[in-house]
Amino acid sequence: MRYSLASLLRQACSGHRGWEAAWRDASPKSAYEVLIVGGGGHGLAAAYYLAKVHGLTDVAVLEKDCIGLGNAGRNTTIIRSNYLLPANNPFYELSMKLWEGLEQELNYNAMVSQRGVLNLFHSDAQRDAFVRRGNAMRLHGVDAELLDARQVRRMLPILDFENARFPIQGGLLQRRGGTARHDAVVWGYARAASGLGVDIVQRCEVTGLLREGARITGVRTTRGDIRAAKVAVSVAGHSSRVAAMAGLRLPIESHVLQAFVSEAIKPVLPCVVTFGAGHFYVSQSDKGGLVFGGDLDGYNSYAQRGNLPTVEDVCSGGMALMPAIGRLRLLRSWGGIMDMSMDGSPIIDRAPLEGLYLNAGWCYGGFKATPAAGLCLAHLLAREESHELARAFRLDRFATGHLLDEKGQGPQPNLH
Amino acid sequence: MRIECPFCGERDHSEFAYFGDAACARPAPGAADAQARFVEAVYLRENPAGAHRELWYHEFGCRSWLQVTRDTRTHEILEVRLARESTAP
Amino acid sequence: MVDPTCGPLCAFAGLPAIAGSGDGVVAKERDGLGIARITARDRQLAALERLVQRRFHLLLPKGARRTGCGEVSLAGVGPESWLMTCENAGNAFAIGLRDSLGGPATVVDLSDAYVMLRLAGAKVRETLAKLVPVDLHERSFQVDDVAQTVAEHMAVTLWRLGDLAGGEAVFEISVGRSLARSLHGAIRESAAEFGFVFEPA
Amino acid sequence: MSSHRLSGEGAIQRDRTLSFTFDRRGYTGHPGDTLASALLASGVRLLGRSFKYHRPRGLLSAGSEEPNALVELRAGARREPNTRATMIELFDGLTARSQNRWPSLAFDAGAVNSLLSRLFVAGFYYKTFMWPAAWWERLYEPAIRRAAGLGRASREADPDTYEKAHAFCDLLVIGGGPAGLAAALTAGRAGARVILCDEDFLLGGRLNGDRHQIGGESGALWARRSEAELRSLPEVRLLTRTTVFGVYDGSTFAALERVSDHVSVPRPHQPRQRLWKIVARRAVLAAGALEHPIVFGGNDRPGVMLASAVRTYVNRFRVAPGRRIALFTACDDGWKTAFDLLEARIDVPVIIDARREIPPALRAQGSRHGVRIMTGAHVLGTRGGKGVEAIEVRGEDGRVSRVRADSLAVAGGWSPNTALSTHLGGRPRWSEAIGAHVPGDLPRGMTAVGAACGELALAGALRTGAAAGREAAGSAGLEAPLEQWRTEEEPVGFARRWSVSGHRGKAFVDYQHDVTVEDIEIAAREGFRCAEHLKRYTTLGMGTDQGRTSQLNGHALLATLTQREPADMGTICARPPYTPVAIAALAARARGPQFKPCRLTPSHRWAEERGAVLVDAGEWRRARWFPLTGEADWRSTVAREVAGVRAGVGICDVSTLGKIDVQGADAGAFLDRIYANMIATLPVGRTRYGIMLREDGIVLDDGTVARLGECHFLLSTSTIHAGRVMRHLTHARQVLWPQLDVQLVSVTEQWAQMAIAGPHSRELLMRVLGDAVDVSGPRFPYLACQEFLWLGRPARLFRISFSGELGYELAVPARYGESAVRALMAAGGTLGVVPYGTEALGVMRIEKGHAAGAEINGTTTAADLGLGRLVSARKDFIGRVLAARPGLAAADRPALIGLTPVERSARLSTGAHLLRPGAPATLSHDEGFISSTAFSPTLRHWVGLGFLSRGRERIGERMRAYDPLRGEDVQVEIAHPVFYDPAGERVRS
Ligand SMILES: Cc1cc2nc3c(=O)[nH]c(=O)nc-3n(C[C@H](O)[C@H](O)[C@H](O)COP(=O)(O)OP(=O)(O)OC[C@H]3O[C@@H](n4cnc5c(N)ncnc54)[C@H](O)[C@@H]3O)c2cc1C
């Protein structure tokens, strides 16, 4: 059923009895052309684009739990394309363009909100680095503006301009950046993919890979073996675990990132802000909660929860930036397990085994990539070659030294 | 998380800096395939869900490097030793 | 010409001497200490031990403990590494130590690297509990125990001296010299509800 | 205003009266009241409006699970939205306002939403507002945002202070009800270190709300006596008003103490709140159980209240929540409410028990009071305006009747308060025995006792509490006798009843978020059938109460709709914090100027005295420049400082550079592995510039290495990287090469170090140092270093230069840093000595083409920086192997170059990208960027450093420096990066 105000009105009159399942809760068949492991945003988007762009519908998405409860369901929903490196910037801009038409494409309101993303700087050196980045964006036709402290103040009077340890000097603003309703992105892609014939199989954990020589021929799951010509792994945070089933080691560590939401309040924050002198970034959800986060907890973990020092660190960053939120209360905190890659950039590539494809290493920035990652993974699966904007996301770049290190932190994932 | 530093005693992990997998020893620099081995040691990770041997630096304490064995699923700490005293893997 | 030795200059000069009312915590600057870090050279620990005992009549403490004899004290700050202090000795202390212990140990002068406060008063434990994540209960942190830890992002070294006659506990806390003002502020504000008195050197 | 205050003893002090206002109207209450009880006593029962439909709402509970009665407490900078009236301890002068309503609580325009409630069902916005796309940001979203949210945050900085405290104990008791008190008493009497926290300001838990007997005295009295005893035990710490809100790894608990929330303004030096970080050997979860309501039509109308809350208001606060209170129960415990009401002479028109069978004793006791009893009956709906006036009941026979009542007490049954048992990942387990979830796998060292573990009756609470206290004492090596307390039997029968079929009107599951039965039906229909999807689709349990009173009902409903058992539904995991915690409390002192400590240089006071403008460099605060009166702007100040150095002599405090003392027989060999260049060959008394790489082949840092003795080196690092380099070195020392004889000590804080630079620097040093050291040219050549005694104190001199002039760095023990600067300034007076700051330092290093932080940025190789010649081919060192990877060794990598504007008057801007003239401004034509720029007072035009692909081969080429961000586009010429004295004659002079 198409969603619209009219269909809503119709349903309202009939007691909402006519709504159908948003997506089919499929049982797995014994074989598919393409299997996508991982029912997060990326996996579902890839399935959608396989069906939509490449006409491939003999596709299943296997999700160990219910879809969208991984990182897609627990991230701070920031979307932006303000990257520096020439390998990253065009890719994220492609994603941004896809976000801009997503609702109409999916017939699902994912509440993509281009409210602006403002990165604050507090020193000349930081400003210079931002200017370099902003100019790289402009060279690719991406919007970027440099604000001075006065302009920042006009936009966000709630920030601390009087008493700060590291005074705000200005910011780099991407107005087209913003947020999207994370769960709706998952549901929207699932509904659209399912509508095109893709099987979405929930509670189906991949526990092994079926192999013939150096070729992957399917997967072993908690719901039986499933054969496939191609298996794509898109399991954010758990890539190493699935890769280990094929005997592979990846340039990835799994780390927790915590996120936080405050009690709901009336609007105080019109855009997304990142603090440049500490670990804190924040936006206000449409429901009214301040959604914020900060640094990684910093150690390998699969526990999907964090510890107190990070909570304190993030909140002190928040207080340093916006002392008016002091009496607001933190409502809930949670953690997500992310693939932290060794240079901070992702991998969309064939694995060294035939039939196996990787979409991994998204660190804490993969939500914004959801549409483009799905599109590029679908491209790789369907065309057997990298999408032109994802060519640098190779697995062998660590061996060849063609690293994509935006922050210059080197092979220490907890510093990216 | 609390790490029992062999020198300082049990301390909150916020006193320590984390350095990752302790199993990645520095390969012999002279070997013919040294570059491939360095790539493995510097970039490739087992990243296990379970016991993980890893390095922590007691930066706010005695400045010892520790080799800690910790379960990455539960954060439970199974063993701690001074890195300098642990038999190199 | 200005005398370049017109110091020693108090790192705490000009900072507020009281906060709140009362003397729940009394902080006294320790100045003029000679402080040296001695680290045993490779396989020289036994030799160092003997030498220290002969020269200073002190046993090198094992672990994070402290020991003292007369003007001199030794505190374990790392495996095979100690901070040695000497009252009113200044930089000359390390220079002398290098001559006496320089064979089996590396001696580095840190007399200026740290500033130190001696903390006493009825509320000293309550105050320190706001600052350091270490159990300071009298049974857990005993006389002559040493802890290197963190207080409000600052690396600090803390040890407990013998109790006063009335049973009151006494601690000394040190921090890098550049952080003197920040540490003073942290202690002052934490102690203010009990009354804080500061005695500069 | 009629008083609903009852006579008789409770836990309020009637001899004192407190005044407060709610929505500007004045009321009174007593110490011991909460805002909720005081308002109820004054007959106020409309306290708020719901989130979506703006339905009138009153109190549901008497505790922290309250979903409805959220108010704005205090005003101005202390305004605190969403505060639960049930948790606000009354104080004199309290002001509170209702929220999420306009223009007033009684007449709320937002209530029109109710009319559209058929449209505003679960998921409505996912299905609408998509056309036209541009309207989302402009129209739809702002409207949605304005409508959402509850209270209003203050726009001013929070004026109160907060602090943290650390605590350690043998036993942490979470909850001070009978179970918790029993645990604390048992362990405490044995001498264990016990901390007991309760979020209430009164210890006793249900003992205060109920009428129990323990050992022949009233439960409330027993609690008072237990408290007094605990207070007398030296190793026991009682923390009331303290919520344990998080369980973390390593038996670490976070608790929030509301130190001053019960006074209008904190006393001087008293924090508002204190964050406790508690490390406990053992923990006892004695957090009790929560009563859940039953879902029926109009169940949100003010006057519908949890039955246990009704008892609490009556017994503890001596307030009658109504004059005619009906009871709807599905468990034995609910009957207590009726009996307590009757005892207090409040009319109970009917007891409606959903069960067909009830214990005869209850029926008998009810009959004794002459109350009408309906069994097998259900409440279908309520009637009234902004409060209950009547209820509609369906009897066992199916007939619907109407009962006049102004309130309805609802007892749906009890759920153990498992939240804290799941913070570390444990999941609650369904218990058929009590029809609710009980704690499953508990965190190591934690035991659940009392109602929190499903031991609902008092006797069980005391017994399990005491046993856990004893076990905890035992684990601390202490012997504790098992205490026993005598109590009456308590019936705890129940029936599974979560919602009423055939209800009339909207039936609310999650009160705060207005999630109704209909929403759950829609979710089920659309396939949102797992608990997590239900939550995310309907927002059930996502409010400030985190679904404390709604989750079980919601899940049970969904289970029924999807033909499953509640046991199969699982639970939503509870996450920290247990109840919402002020963000300021988690930051405590680390905010404002104290956000991070501030490191001051040895010459700080002197620099301030001279009016230096300061700048933050990491944690350090340094002098940026030293303005003189009459100087037009900072550029002229810096120009003067640079000129002063280049023509005369200047002084700059460079103490912030990291300094690492390296000694030992293998020190030279060790440093050879650390640095890319050779170190072991450095003669004693000499200094060398060195670079170190990360193992991945990228430059980590640069600095100098001075050899002070055969086995003694002193390294300098950049200010920013000092910590990282020390970590890198200790890692190499302890992990990579533990067998080497090397000792590392950071001496950054030990030495004050002054750069003395300029043609007159030697003259100045001679004046100051006298014959302490011979600084004459031949004796102290470029790169010499020496330790010596200066006026009896150790000092060090290095002939090194960042500025490119004849220069030295003089190190003295840090405490003499200030006096050394003063001495240098005094002695240099006739030489025209200038103090200079970091800005002049930066200008001069750019003129000299020295790479700094902007160039050594974690992505550049030695070759990129033009330092390839330093890299030794004769040895192994960290980073050597991987630096040879094709990507890092490629010839077309951007290399360090200098830039000058073609138009000499033009300025260069850092961050501009380099394009070939005429090339389109696109990424694919981007060939490099400018990393540092400065106006060179020496050359009288701007100079810059940057990176350009194959840059070294392109000197003399013209490029475009393109900076659209600042609207600049300048022609530049590529130059050698060393603009000033390229032959380096001045440093050697
Ligand atoms: C706290 C936090 C904040 C973040 N903030 C942002 C942000 O603001 N902006 C941004 O762009 N990015 C952000 N991210 C990152 C972003 O969420 C992720 O990069 C992105 O969601 C990952 O892609 P995904 O949606 O496909 O992952 P997921 O949703 O995690 O999908 C992976 C799925 O694979 C499933 N799976 C795993 N193993 C198996 C198996 N063996 N068999 C079957 N299924 C399996 C998992 O259950 C999961 O559902 C954040 C992440 C976190 C944790």
Ligand SMILES: NC(=O)c1ccc[n+]([C@@H]2O[C@H](COP(=O)([O-])OP(=O)(O)OC[C@H]3O[C@@H](n4cnc5c(N)ncnc54)[C@H](O)[C@@H]3O)[C@@H](O)[C@H]2O)c1
């Ligand atoms: N008969 C029944 O069906 C029935 C059912 C439930 C409860 N009860 C009664 O409840 C009582 C059970 O005793 P109990 O001691 O287990 O529970 P309790 O409810 O009496 O005490 C729990 C205490 O824990 C505190 N608390 C909860 N969470 C906290 C947190 N995170 N931090 C700090 N404090 C917190 C509460 O403020 C409360 O004071 C008995 O009196 C029993 O009669 C009876």
Ligand SMILES: Cc1cc2nc3c(=O)[nH]c(=O)nc-3n(C[C@H](O)[C@H](O)[C@H](O)COP(=O)(O)O)c2cc1C
């Ligand atoms: C953008 C965003 C907003 C959220 N807002 C709320 C909220 O208002 N209330 C709430 O209880 N949880 C909120 N959450 C947190 C979720 O309840 C949940 O904690 C999170 O998705 C992780 O799931 P888990 O805690 O079950 O592991 C939000 C999460 C996200 C990502």
Ligand SMILES: [Zn+2]
């Ligand atoms: Zn230690």
